[in-house]
Amino acid sequence: MSTTTIFHNPNCGTSRNVLAMIREHGIEPEVVQYLKTPPTRETLQGLATAMGTTVRGLLRQKGTPYDELGLDDPKWTDAQLLDFMQEHPILLQRPIVVTSMGTRICRPKEVVNEILPPL
Incomplete structure (x- = not known):
């Protein structure tokens, strides 16, 4: 699978949850902490x-x-x-996730499932 990227704010609960959901799919995304690196x-x-x-x-x-x-x-x-x-x-907006299946603002967190492969 192509690279997965999350524009992440570690202080945001939704962003932390989406990152965890991506990892539950066995994907280690590129994490862009956009507040540190816009x-x-x-x-x-x-x-x-x-x-x-x-x-x-x-x-x-x-x-x-x-x-x-x-x-x-x-x-x-x-x-x-x-x-x-x-x-x-x-x-x-946060978190924004980019995968080979699309790009979404993942709010609510379940939106990330639209662009992740099925478990």
């Missing part, structure tokens, strides 16, 4: 494209500076939103 603009754009969503679809509101930055305003372009995510990686 994804590049190209990676973020690629994730949005792979999921069939917009850059805005990658944004997390809860527990982030989303409201303080006024990111609900539709005036922000994708390029500007990518800049915000680079500056504040906590804005990235």
Whole structure:
């Protein structure tokens, strides 16, 4: 199987649970702790494209500076939103999992089963 990658926040219970579910499938994923190593603009754009969503679809509101930055305003372009995510990686939805079967924001955690082989 191709490489499996999880964009992971170890402080997030859902992210920890999804990582455990991946490992229960016998897969040791590449773990990207995106708060320590933020994804590049190209990676973020690629994730949005792979999921069939917009850059805005990658944004997390809860527990982030989303409201303080006024990111609900539709005036922000994708390029500007990518800049915000680079500056504040906590804005990235979590966990995001990439496998050969697809790319998903795995919230709720059971979503990861859509892109993992059956047990």
